[in-house]
Amino acid sequence: MIRAFLFLASFIAPATCSAGLHAGAMKCGLAILFSISMLSIGQAGLMLPSGISSQGNFSNSTKLIFDGEIPAEVSFWSSPTTVYWSQQTGASGVSFTIDYGELFNLDDLLISVDNNDSYKIDYSANGVDFLSLTEIQIGDGDVGFGMDTMSTDSSSGEYVANIDFAPVNARHIRIYASGGDGRYSIGELQAFGTTLGSVNAVPEPSSLALFSLVGLCAVVRRRRT
Ligand SMILES: [Ca+2]
Ligand SMILES: [Ca+2]
Ligand SMILES: [Ca+2]
Numbered sequence: 001m002i003r004a005f006l007f008l009a010s011f012i013a014p015a016t017c018s019a020g021l022h023a024g025a026m027k028c029g030l031a032i033l034f035s036i037s038m039l040s041i042g043q044a045g046l047m048l049p050s051g052i053s054s055q056g057n058f059s060n061s062t063k064l065i066f067d068g069e070i071p072a073e074v075s076f077w078s079s080p081t082t083v084y085w086s087q088q089t090g091a092s093g094v095s096f097t098i099d100y101g102e103l104f105n106l107d108d109l110l111i112s113v114d115n116n117d118s119y120k121i122d123y124s125a126n127g128v129d130f131l132s133l134t135e136i137q138i139g140d141g142d143v144g145f146g147m148d149t150m151s152t153d154s155s156s157g158e159y160v161a162n163i164d165f166a167p168v169n170a171r172h173i174r175i176y177a178s179g180g181d182g183r184y185s186i187g188e189l190q191a192f193g194t195t196l197g198s199v200n201a202v203p204e205p206s207s208l209a210l211f212s213l214v215g216l217c218a219v220v221r222r223r224r225t
Pocket of ligand 2: 142143158
């Protein structure tokens with residue numbers, strides 16, 4: 001999307017810059033500021049895990065937690081598409097820690113859990129020191145039986161305001177049951193955010209395109225003075 005915008009801007013900005021000295025300079029500046037603001041939005045998206053660790057006794061593969069398959073609403077809590085267990089609540093019980101391989105700005109979660117339990121979700125930058133991110137309460141969600149998909153994205157049809165959180169920088173996300181009927185289940189946990197690793201890296205092509213745009217405007221302005 002951003003690259004498409006820059007492609008368009010490469011045509012629009014020079015034309016704007018050549019439309020009169022003062023007005024052109026102002027419009028040129030606005031075009032550049034708009035370009036920068038578009039870039040500063042960042043490329044938030046689905047974060048891909050590099051691994052997952054677990055503790056406790058549970059059924060099925062931990063890969064089911066991030067395989068992209070979200071169990072249907074109201075589907076059974078102990079099924080081939082879920083990781084499920086009995087009792088063992090708290091961080092010292094059954095817990096799953098997903099490693100995303102690098103620090104990123106965590107915006108949103110999409111999660112599928114058994115509807116009649118509470119689950120805590122923590123985050124960490126180093127995999128050792130965890131802070132509380134959010135907690136799913138027993139009454140959260142929109143179903144009264146089986147698996148319930150919930151999102152912290154306010155534009156999602158599965159949005160649950162109670163579990164929304166302010167963005168944080170994280171590399172690891174940990175989830176475990178904190179209470180309920182003793183039968184717990186996770187069908188999916190997806191994290192959405194923006195990587196932070198490229199902040200000091202070599203400019204990407206899209207950034208280079210922006211610098212080219214700035215340079216082009218400067219040349220046009222110089223020629224008209
Ligand atoms: Ca899944
Ligand atoms: Ca739901
Ligand atoms: Ca349950």
